[in-house]
Amino acid sequence: MGALRDVTGEPMTQMGETVVAASGVDLTFETNDGPVHALKGVDLEIGKGEFVSFIGPSGCGKTTFLRCIAALETPTGGTLTVNGMSPDEARRARAYGYVFQAAGLYPWRTIGGNIRLPLEIMGYDKAAQAERVARVLELVDLAGFEKKYPWQLSGGMQQRASIARALAFDADILLMDEPFGALDEIVRDHLNEQLLALWARTGKTIGFVTHSIPEAVYLSTKIVVMSPRPGRITDVIESPLPKERPLDIRDSKEFIEVAHRVREGLRAGHEA
Amino acid sequence: MRNLGPILTVVAAIVVIWYAGAVGLNAAWSKDQAARAGVELSFGEMVSQTLSQDRPKLPAPHQVAVELWQSTWVEETQGRRGLVRSGSLSNRSLVYHGWLTLSATLLGFAIGTGAGVLLAVGIVYNRAMDMSVMPWAIASQTIPILAIAPMIIVVLNSIGISGLLPKAIISAYLSFFPVVVGMVKGLRSPDAMQLDLLRTYSASGGQAFWKLRLPASMPYFFASLKVAIAASLVGAIVGELPVQQGGLGARLLAGSYYGQTAQIWAALFAAAALAAVLVGIVGVIQRRTLTRMGMAR
Numbered sequence: 001m002g003a004l005r006d007v008t009g010e011p012m013t014q015m016g017e018t019v020v021a022a023s024g025v026d027l028t029f030e031t032n033d034g035p036v037h038a039l040k041g042v043d044l045e046i047g048k049g050e051f052v053s054f055i056g057p058s059g060c061g062k063t064t065f066l067r068c069i070a071a072l073e074t075p076t077g078g079t080l081t082v083n084g085m086s087p088d089e090a091r092r093a094r095a096y097g098y099v100f101q102a103a104g105l106y107p108w109r110t111i112g113g114n115i116r117l118p119l120e121i122m123g124y125d126k127a128a129q130a131e132r133v134a135r136v137l138e139l140v141d142l143a144g145f146e147k148k149y150p151w152q153l154s155g156g157m158q159q160r161a162s163i164a165r166a167l168a169f170d171a172d173i174l175l176m177d178e179p180f181g182a183l184d185e186i187v188r189d190h191l192n193e194q195l196l197a198l199w200a201r202t203g204k205t206i207g208f209v210t211h212s213i214p215e216a217v218y219l220s221t222k223i224v225v226m227s228p229r230p231g232r233i234t235d236v237i238e239s240p241l242p243k244e245r246p247l248d249i250r251d252s253k254e255f256i257e258v259a260h261r262v263r264e265g266l267r268a269g270h271e272a
Numbered sequence: 273m274r275n276l277g278p279i280l281t282v283v284a285a286i287v288v289i290w291y292a293g294a295v296g297l298n299a300a301w302s303k304d305q306a307a308r309a310g311v312e313l314s315f316g317e318m319v320s321q322t323l324s325q326d327r328p329k330l331p332a333p334h335q336v337a338v339e340l341w342q343s344t345w346v347e348e349t350q351g352r353r354g355l356v357r358s359g360s361l362s363n364r365s366l367v368y369h370g371w372l373t374l375s376a377t378l379l380g381f382a383i384g385t386g387a388g389v390l391l392a393v394g395i396v397y398n399r400a401m402d403m404s405v406m407p408w409a410i411a412s413q414t415i416p417i418l419a420i421a422p423m424i425i426v427v428l429n430s431i432g433i434s435g436l437l438p439k440a441i442i443s444a445y446l447s448f449f450p451v452v453v454g455m456v457k458g459l460r461s462p463d464a465m466q467l468d469l470l471r472t473y474s475a476s477g478g479q480a481f482w483k484l485r486l487p488a489s490m491p492y493f494f495a496s497l498k499v500a501i502a503a504s505l506v507g508a509i510v511g512e513l514p515v516q517q518g519g520l521g522a523r524l525l526a527g528s529y530y531g532q533t534a535q536i537w538a539a540l541f542a543a544a545a546l547a548a549v550l551v552g553i554v555g556v557i558q559r560r561t562l563t564r565m566g567m568a569r
Contacts, residue, residue: 108566121483
């Protein structure tokens with residue numbers, strides 16, 4: 001924690017080694033109506049420990065790019081490496097945890113059982129499973145809910161459980177695809193705050209897809225603005241905000257300036 | 273208990289309609305007899321005669337009830353061949369015939385369910401089976417079971433298989449289908465996101481089956497089982513028609529040969545009660561299992 005606080009107030013551009021490197025990434029889907037350019041010429045570097053948000057209108061390829069990093073889609077051109085490996089190798093090395101828009105908890109498993117799912121698949125022994133489940137439940141503030149079934153929890157709690165599930169096996173990268181998109185604003189604020197605290201505690205590299213400007217500015221060290229047809233990056237903003245961010249930082253001058261620049265980027269992409 | 277009132281009302285209405293039908297349908301025979309004997313029947317006499325004929329076109333409810341009682345409890349406790357006096361079930365009792373049908377039903381249900389689950393797994397995991405099995409499964413159900421049952425019995429008999437197994441196979445022939453349809457739907461019920469999630473864990477195909485597809489299919493599986501167990505019973509009864517070696521189906525056919533309508537109705541009621549009990553048992557297992565799995569609230 002001490003080391004992280006040292007950079008407070010400084011623009012966090014230098015975060016050490018590169019985790020994700022994309023250069024000239026293209027992804028074209030062949031459809032009956034001709035090719036669709038989901039991604040075109042995407043260049044991006046994500047450093048270790050960065051919190052990177054992808055923002056843009058629907059169809060801009062932000063989710064598609066995240067899925068490329070996760071090897072759930074395969075780019076048709078360019079190069080993309082994750083931890084210096086191909087995305088598919090990184091997936092098999094279990095380099096990342098993925099959080100989807102819906103919590104997607106198995107209704108027939110308890111919260112603890114859902115978090116154990118990846119651990120069972122990856123072959124952790126029973127003692128390690130129990131220890132990790134307890135640890136990540138505490139991390140997302142759900143201690144005591146291990147034996148509850150998903151339907152007994154609110155939407156926000158379910159999404160926190162799904163984040164715990166993605167954290168359980170200690171991947172260094174956390175990829176989140178509009179994880180709070182389906183939640184109301186009050187719950188979302190709360191979860192954003194918790195996510196920042198979690199990020200500070202764990203030092204993970206986070207890729208975060210959103211369509212909310214305040215959410216992107218509040219959370220990120222780097223904001224990637226994208227626009228559609230073809231899906232591409234129009235602006236990359238290094239956030240000047242300090243690492244320590246209370247909710248009321250959203251009324252500060254810096255925050256409003258960054259939000260303004262994001263909005264400009266989105267508008268420029270829209271008009272192009 | 274809230275439901276008791278409406279249920280009793282419906283039952284009472286059915287009984288009233290049934291009595292009226294019995295009087296109407298059996299009146300012709302009573303009038304005929306009276307005309308031959310040269311006597312004039314009053315309405316009251318006519319009604320009481322229509323409800324107590326030996327071979328009525330439609331036996332009255334109480335006649336069926338008496339027949340049911342006689343051919344179960346009375347036959348087994350007092351009959352010469354009954355359980356009490358001979359130590360084994362009487363071949364004239366519905367208990368004996370019901371047991372024959374039940375054993376064929378349960379064996380057929382087990383075979384049909386097993387085959388249905390295996391076919392469904394094949395359809396979900398194998399493209400060739402996906403393209404080829406379903407049309408055949410559907411075609412198999414469009415053939416009247418009454419037409420194909422004797423063929424199955426003749427063919428199996430010629431290779432030395434007779435008794436319980438041919439009936440069970442006819443029963444399985446009917447019961448595998450709902451299981452296939454339900455399980456294919458159930459095994460395919462996890463959405464793309466669920467499958468993507470397992471991909472991010474680099475889960476194997478086997479892990480995806482045991483941890484996701486199979487548990488996700490359970491609600492569909494039990495819904496199918498309820499249809500399948502009732503279909504199994506129908507299959508077993510149809511399988512007993514051409515063989516005439518006991519069972520509720522044999523009782524039905526024997527009753528119609530000898531004009532014993534009360535016997536037919538008693539066998540029908542026994543079959544209906546059996547079906548209700550079987551579906552009920554599946555329902556209880558369904559509720560217990562899904563509650564245990566946390567899928568029922």
